[in-house]
Amino acid sequence: MSSRDTHSESTSLSNVVEIHRLSRRFGVKAALDDISLNIPRGGVFGLIGGNGAGKTTLLKHILGMHYAQSGSVQVFGLDPVANPVGVLGRIGYMSENRDLPNWMKVGDLLRYTQAFFPTWDAAYASELCDMFDLDRKSRVHHLSRGQRARACLLVALAHRPELLVLDEPSSGLDPVVRRDILGAVIRTIADEGRTVLFSSHLLDEVERVADRIAVIHQGKVQLTGSMDSIKDSYHRVTVRFESPRDQAPSLVGSISHSGGGNEWCYVCCGQREQVHRAVEAIGASVVEDSNLTLDDIFVASISQN
Amino acid sequence: MKSVTQALIWEFLHQHLWMVLLLIAIANTIPILCISALKGYGVDLDMPELAILPTALIPLVVFLVGMAIAIGQGPAARHYLKPLSNTHLTSTFFFPGLVSTGALVGLSIWSWNLLFGLHWPVVVPAIYAVIFWAALNPSLRVAVKTPWRIVESIFAILVLSGWFFGAFHSLDKRGSLSWAQFSFVDMGVGIGVVLFSYWLCVRRIADDRCGKVESRSVALLKRWLDHWDALRGVSKKAFSSRTSAQTWLNWQTLGLPYVGGIGVVLAMLILLFVGMLIFDNRDLSQCLNEMQRAIGSMFLLQIIFAGFWGLLAPQLRLSATTSQQLEELSEVNRSSSGSIDSFRACIPISDREFAQSILRVVAICVVVLTALFGLAWSVGWILSLATKTPLALTDQQVGALPWIVLGGFVGTWAAMTSGIMASFLVGQDKSKMFAGVIGLVTAQILAGLFLWPTTIVIAASVAMLMIATLTYSAKKYGAKSIATSCAGAVGLIAIALALRPRLEEQVLAGLFATIIAVLAMIPIRGLEFAVAKSRRH
Numbered sequence: 005m006s007s008r009d010t011h012s013e014s015t016s017l018s019n020v021v022e023i024h025r026l027s028r029r030f031g032v033k034a035a036l037d038d039i040s041l042n043i044p045r046g047g048v049f050g051l052i053g054g055n056g057a058g059k060t061t062l063l064k065h066i067l068g069m070h071y072a073q074s075g076s077v078q079v080f081g082l083d084p085v086a087n088p089v090g091v092l093g094r095i096g097y098m099s100e101n102r103d104l105p106n107w108m109k110v111g112d113l114l115r116y117t118q119a120f121f122p123t124w125d126a127a128y129a130s131e132l133c134d135m136f137d138l139d140r141k142s143r144v145h146h147l148s149r150g151q152r153a154r155a156c157l158l159v160a161l162a163h164r165p166e167l168l169v170l171d172e173p174s175s176g177l178d179p180v181v182r183r184d185i186l187g188a189v190i191r192t193i194a195d196e197g198r199t200v201l202f203s204s205h206l207l208d209e210v211e212r213v214a215d216r217i218a219v220i221h222q223g224k225v226q227l228t229g230s231m232d233s234i235k236d237s238y239h240r241v242t243v244r245f246e247s248p249r250d251q252a253p254s255l256v257g258s259i260s261h262s263g264g265g266n267e268w269c270y271v272c273c274g275q276r277e278q279v280h281r282a283v284e285a286i287g288a289s290v291v292e293d294s295n296l297t298l299d300d301i302f303v304a305s306i307s308q309n
Numbered sequence: 310m311k312s313v314t315q316a317l318i319w320e321f322l323h324q325h326l327w328m329v330l331l332l333i334a335i336a337n338t339i340p341i342l343c344i345s346a347l348k349g350y351g352v353d354l355d356m357p358e359l360a361i362l363p364t365a366l367i368p369l370v371v372f373l374v375g376m377a378i379a380i381g382q383g384p385a386a387r388h389y390l391k392p393l394s395n396t397h398l399t400s401t402f403f404f405p406g407l408v409s410t411g412a413l414v415g416l417s418i419w420s421w422n423l424l425f426g427l428h429w430p431v432v433v434p435a436i437y438a439v440i441f442w443a444a445l446n447p448s449l450r451v452a453v454k455t456p457w458r459i460v461e462s463i464f465a466i467l468v469l470s471g472w473f474f475g476a477f478h479s480l481d482k483r484g485s486l487s488w489a490q491f492s493f494v495d496m497g498v499g500i501g502v503v504l505f506s507y508w509l510c511v512r513r514i515a516d517d518r519c520g521k522v523e524s525r526s527v528a529l530l531k532r533w534l535d536h537w538d539a540l541r542g543v544s545k546k547a548f549s550s551r552t553s554a555q556t557w558l559n560w561q562t563l564g565l566p567y568v569g570g571i572g573v574v575l576a577m578l579i580l581l582f583v584g585m586l587i588f589d590n591r592d593l594s595q596c597l598n599e600m601q602r603a604i605g606s607m608f609l610l611q612i613i614f615a616g617f618w619g620l621l622a623p624q625l626r627l628s629a630t631t632s633q634q635l636e637e638l639s640e641v642n643r644s645s646s647g648s649i650d651s652f653r654a655c656i657p658i659s660d661r662e663f664a665q666s667i668l669r670v671v672a673i674c675v676v677v678l679t680a681l682f683g684l685a686w687s688v689g690w691i692l693s694l695a696t697k698t699p700l701a702l703t704d705q706q707v708g709a710l711p712w713i714v715l716g717g718f719v720g721t722w723a724a725m726t727s728g729i730m731a732s733f734l735v736g737q738d739k740s741k742m743f744a745g746v747i748g749l750v751t752a753q754i755l756a757g758l759f760l761w762p763t764t765i766v767i768a769a770s771v772a773m774l775m776i777a778t779l780t781y782s783a784k785k786y787g788a789k790s791i792a793t794s795c796a797g798a799v800g801l802i803a804i805a806l807a808l809r810p811r812l813e814e815q816v817l818a819g820l821f822a823t824i825i826a827v828l829a830m831i832p833i834r835g836l837e838f839a840v841a842k843s844r845r846h
Binding site: 068071088089090091103105108115116118 | 547554558657844845
């Protein structure tokens with residue numbers, strides 16, 4: 005085995021998805037612009053971005069539905085376009101659409117899906133079916149929106165996938181179904197070495213379950229890292245000047261500001277100590293220093309761009 | 310805009326004008342090709358023996374033009390939330406469609422007359438187009454699409470066709486001039502059909518608008534089918550492979566409705582003849598012969614259904630978004646398509662396995678059709694034996710039977726596989742595929758009449774359309790296929806030979822057989838490329 009092969013195998017062991025300098029254009033528009041991203045094995049990876057940021061395009065590349073125009077995508081060390089059976093057989097996927105064949109019964113759906121996954125766990129499927137309160141004799145057409153989402157989740161989970169991909173899984177669902185989905189995420193990562201890739205607009209959910217996140221904006225990765233380190237590096241600092249100021253003085257590491265007179269509020273990126281030193285350097289004192297929510301961090305990282 | 314109708318016409322022209330013009334062009338191209346080829350052979354198109362030509366071509370134009378307008382106008386349901394009464398809503402799509410279908414069909418025939426110096430009647434076919442359009446509206450355009458509506462549409466088409474053939478082209482009154490006759494009774498029937506269709510549209514819109522989608526009898530039938538399915542479900546076993554699971558899905562989605570549709574039509578045909586026998590006091594021998602002949606014609610015409618099968622093929626695609634749509638979406642949105650079709654898109658199946666599953670379904674369809682037609686023919690033979698009434702088939706007819714059977718099956722295979730492959734290749738732009746399939750259908754009809762030159766021109770055009778798209782696809786995805794190149798060469802030779810006037814009939818027959826064989830073989834390898842193209846962008 006060559007050294008290159010060894011390197012490739014070792015990285016694919018540590019990373020489930022490896023994206024290297026991926027770009028994608030649709031006509032004149034760049035949907036993805038030179039994206040490099042690794043999704044490590046184990047844990048929950050949150051993908052965040054506004055509408056049209058390129059999240060779905062990125063997921064489509066991971067699922068092998070798009071060719072990489074430039075750059076490369078590897079999932080489990082394999083090219084998902086060249087090897088759809090090898091890659092998709094190890095992925096469980098649930099989308100916002102929940103497009104299932106309406107004419108099928110839930111039992112037929114399970115029987116059909118089972119054929120594609122050698123690792124299908126029939127006992128686990130039955131357990132999930134009972135847990136989600138799905139009647140095997142019901143036609144998909146007659147399922148409510150929430151039940152349909154549960155049916156999608158069932159077929160995504162029953163083969164115990166190594167990578168569970170959830171694209172906007174909670175959108176339009178009530179809190180009970182959302183709780184089921186979050187439960188599924190937790191159950192999946194409870195199995196060692198399994199990974200969840202979670203794309204959502206509901207940032208409080210991502211914040212609750214994700215270990216690592218990536219923020220995508222206009223086809224570029226704006227921010228990526230572990231949730232803790234990202235939350236540690238963004239602060240909302242309220243500072244007080246001795247005399248009133250008409251304009252906020254510029255602060256090293258600040259992204260945005262608001263306020264007036266003596267008291268100004270800065271959203272900053274950087275180590276806490278560095279920010280405090282910068283505040284002292286402009287002749288102010290720190291009144292309050294708090295962490296930002298993921299929602300605030302998302303808005304800040306977009307405005308930083 | 311001063312009125313709703315005006316606004317809808319503006320929307321229609323603004324959004325779908327090119328598509329409608331394209332379909333109208335296709336609808337005219339096929340007859341023009343046929344007429345040109347026959348003119349090249351010096352055939353007099355006003356001969357009574359060629360009455361079948363306008364009888365076949367004019368309904369084709371009616372259907373294509375009507376389809377173009379129907380696609381352009383879209384489903385009536387999209388207007389449900391607009392502040393319109395049910396009658397007003399119906400009028401906004403019913404009458405403009407009615408008038409334009411009649412006008413466009415009349416205009417098409419008038420232009421053929423002008424181009425080729427024909428004397429084909431203009432007004433009666435236009436009136437027929439209007440009636441046909443009106444009759445299909447309640448079933449095809451209004452409310453939710455269910456298999457019951459499809460059965461109903463087939464029934465409407467059969468009844469109208471029966472009336473049409475009875476009035477204008479009865480078996481013992483051959484001659485294209487019969488198109489010019491339109492009695493007061495016919496006029497009354499026509500007006501009755503239009504008014505009844507309008508009333509039915511209003512009723513259905515009223516029902517559908519408030520969520521009532523099916524009658525009690527249909528609900529009862531569905532419950533019974535569910536019950537039967539539940540009993541059958543006890544013995545359901547796991548699938549042995551991915552391909553067999555996908556074959557099952559494809560069969561349930563498209564195979565079963567296709568053979569079911571043919572079965573319904575055959576059953577109706579037999580009922581029609583039995584009815585004629587009982588109520589019309591017809592001669593048994595003549596009736597049996599006509600029935601056997603009608604089933605034989607159905608055998609060829611079933612390829613029309615194969616065309617519909619191709620139209621439904623987008624339901625099978627693993628990715629519902631096509632490259633063309635992606636380009637269009639990129640104009641308004643940075644994202645590629647907004648969402649992913651979770652179920653189909655992420656099935657872990659290779660392109661080859663998926664293509665094989667489709668080919669298997671087509672093969673099953675052909676086998677089931679063999680059984681269906683065999684059964685239908687058997688009814689005639691059994692009746693003949695039971696009543697000791699010999700069938701008056703000539704030696705030529707008996708001799709032609711194996712060839713009809715072979716041609717029908719190869720043609721069905723070719724039409725189904727080519728239709729679905731074209732659908733995968735051209736994506737949502739169904740018009741190209743539709744043109745191909747209709748061309749093939751016409752070729753088959755004309756093949757029955759031994760109008761070889763016309764048949765070959767059409768068949769070769771279809772072959773070339775398929776080959777060109779496939780070669781482009783294979784090249785784009787870096788796939789080299791010797792078979793594709795060979796098929797291309799055969800298609801080119803066929804076209805070149807077909808355009809040469811006055812070839813021996815045997816040579817033409819050989820050419821036709823070659824082209825159909827090529828069309829039947831291309832998808833065996835080509836479908837895999839087509840799947841790859843539709844699946845990834």
